[in-house]
Every structure is written in structure tokens, then in C-alpha cells.
Amino acid sequence: MKTVKQVSQLTGISVRTLQYYDEIGLFKPTKVTVSGYRLYDAAALEILQQILLFRELHFPLKDIKAIMQDPQYDKNDAFIRQQKLLEAKRDRLNDLLALLNKLIKGEKSISFKEFDMSEYFGLLKGFRNNHEKDIVKIWGSVDKFDQTVDKIKENEERAAKAAIQFYGSIDNYTAAMKKYLNELPKKAQNLNHLISGDYIAKTAELMKKLTLDLRKDVSSNEIQCIVGEWVDLVKEETNGLKNNDWHLLTEGFLLDNALIEANDKMYGKGASNFIGKALKVYWNDLKL
Incomplete structure (x- = not known):
């Protein structure tokens, strides 16, 4: 023992x-x-x-x-899928190591392809042009959507690192976001019922509890337990969210101007950033 x-x-x-x-x-x-x-x-x-x-x-x-x-869960299948993700990350790291090796040897090798998010931003532009009504319904206005995209561009390096962390490469991330944006209009319709139920009241109660003291450590057991309650509530009301949904939601609290403004106004200045950081810790298992 x-x-x-x-x-x-x-x-x-x-x-x-x-x-x-x-x-x-x-x-x-x-x-x-x-x-x-x-x-x-x-x-x-x-x-x-x-x-x-x-x-x-x-x-x-x-x-x-x-x-x-759950004895019925296919663990081996989950391992195989995640193995592919790790292999993609490994390939990217090998590319970066090869680039560093050249630089150490004094070779000139200028490459930004590992961090290039131009295809992703092109995807967002196409979504803006073809789904204006859906954008207004979800973001409130096209201007607010544009502000969100601008903020992501301002933090492009951070966004690229997050994309690679969660998806193994920016190409994988872009492909996942393409699928997500295609499904987003339908998702927005399915979430309309949340407004009429007691989901909003429950969420507000948990958010008030979560942001009661913004000086607290977001990785503390107290904060993480509240985050867990909220995550469970969202999963229950939405019949579960996919990993890319949670990634976008987490980044939204940190980068989405409309979401930041709304949360800071309701729960205090810095509340949205606090919530986003707490969610990041939650998904990364209290890595202090």
C-alpha cells in the first residue's frame, strides 16, 4: 500500500x-x-x-x-482517435524542431506556415457573407461579430497556440471549425428553448456564485466545483456539447467582445476573463 x-x-x-x-x-x-x-x-x-x-x-x-x-464504453476506440491527435501534434513538433535545428546551424529559414491562420479567417469571412441573419441572431449584430474576429486577429499568436493545443494543428482546427460553423445555424435554433426555461436563472445563480470574489484562485477546488456544476447544467440542457463547442465557448469568454462586455456588466469588471480562465483550468484538470 x-x-x-x-x-x-x-x-x-x-x-x-x-x-x-x-x-x-x-x-x-x-x-x-x-x-x-x-x-x-x-x-x-x-x-x-x-x-x-x-x-x-x-x-x-x-x-x-x-x-x-461505463463498461460498454469502447476505450480502445477512444485511444485510437486520440492517438491520431497526438501523432498530428508530434508531426508539428518535429517540423518546429527541424526549423530550430536549421536556425541553430545558422541557416536562414523563414517559415510561418505552422502559425498561419489565414485559411481560418477566410472561413470566418465566408460565414459572415453567407449567414448574416444567423450572425445577428447569435452575436446580436454583424458589427459585434466583426469585433470578435478583429480581437482574434489581434491575439492571433495566442489563438494559433490554442488551436494547436486542442487540435494538433491549425489545419485540423480549421476543418473542425468549418464543420462547426456549418452546424451553427441549426444549433442556434435548438438552443432557443433555453431562453424560456429556468436555465437562464440557474446559470445566473451559478455565475454569481462563481464571480462573487474575482480575487480567488481560479484553480481552487471551490471555483472548480462551481465550474463543474455549470458545465453539467449546460450539458444537461443542450444534450451535451462537443469538444470544439467547449473550446470556442472558453475562448469566447476571453476574446469575444460582446460576451466580455455582457459578463463584465453583469458580474463585475474582469468577470469574463475570470470565467474563461476558470474554464481553461477545468478542461486541463487543475494543472496549477
Whole structure:
């Protein structure tokens, strides 16, 4: 049997994170002593290894918990799909390493293709030209949509890094966004029912609770538990969102002028940035 401290030293995960896994029912200790010490056997460590692999592949905690508790879930299929993502990331890193190697040797090699988002911005332009009514319905006005795109352009390097982090390459990200934008008008229609229900009231309550003190650490258990409640609420009301939906929503709190303005006005200056950062931590599993 290993103590929680020993497991922490073995895996590199903080004791706090292991305790959090226990609190949410994701990873329980094999035994808890009379004194309250958590102990883990070899079988438990195998389970933890599997959880950490899912986290390394950017699976949200809620999804991992569902996977671990569902005997019908095809884990091997999930591993194969994520393997392709990691291979794409590996290829991109190999390209960057090759570029750095040339520069170290003194060779002149100017290349920006790894960070080129021109195709993505062209996609947004095409969407603007062909879906003005949908844009007004979702963003409030075409001007607000343009402001959002302008802000992404101002933060293009950050947006490119985020795209590569989540999708392995900007090409993969652009392809995913093309599919997302094609489905967006239908999604907007399906979400209309949320306005008439008590979803808005529940969301407002959780957001007030989340942004009560903007000085708090977004990675704290308290904040992350509130974020988890809100994520569960959204999933329940929308019949689940895909990973690219959550990525866009998270980035929206950080980059979308209309969303930033609305949240800061309702919950205080800096609230939207606070929410966006808290969501980023949530999807990256409390990596402090």
C-alpha cells in the first residue's frame, strides 16, 4: 500500500489533486485508515495510470468518470482517435524542431506556415457573407461579430497556440471549425428553448456564485466545483456539447467582445476573463 504522498511523488500529481479526484468520485483510495490516511494498492495505481492517460489526451474529468464507470464504453476506440491527435501534434513538433535545428546551424529559414491562420479567417469571412441573419441572431449584430474576429486577429499568436493545443494543428482546427460553423445555424435554433426555461436563472445563480470574489484562485477546488456544476447544467440542457463547442465557448469568454462586455456588466469588471480562465483550468484538470 502507498500513501497519498507516495502516490503524489510517484506520479507527479499534487496531493491536492488526488484529494479532489476522491471528492468527485473519480479515483477512490483502496483503504482509508482510522486516522483518515488514504492508502492505494497496485490495482488502484493501474486505474490512476489509465485516468492520467485520458487527462494527457485532454479528456475532461467528467467524461473520464463516465468512461471509467461505463463498461460498454469502447476505450480502445477512444485511444485510437486520440492517438491520431497526438501523432498530428508530434508531426508539428518535429517540423518546429527541424526549423530550430536549421536556425541553430545558422541557416536562414523563414517559415510561418505552422502559425498561419489565414485559411481560418477566410472561413470566418465566408460565414459572415453567407449567414448574416444567423450572425445577428447569435452575436446580436454583424458589427459585434466583426469585433470578435478583429480581437482574434489581434491575439492571433495566442489563438494559433490554442488551436494547436486542442487540435494538433491549425489545419485540423480549421476543418473542425468549418464543420462547426456549418452546424451553427441549426444549433442556434435548438438552443432557443433555453431562453424560456429556468436555465437562464440557474446559470445566473451559478455565475454569481462563481464571480462573487474575482480575487480567488481560479484553480481552487471551490471555483472548480462551481465550474463543474455549470458545465453539467449546460450539458444537461443542450444534450451535451462537443469538444470544439467547449473550446470556442472558453475562448469566447476571453476574446469575444460582446460576451466580455455582457459578463463584465453583469458580474463585475474582469468577470469574463475570470470565467474563461476558470474554464481553461477545468478542461486541463487543475494543472496549477
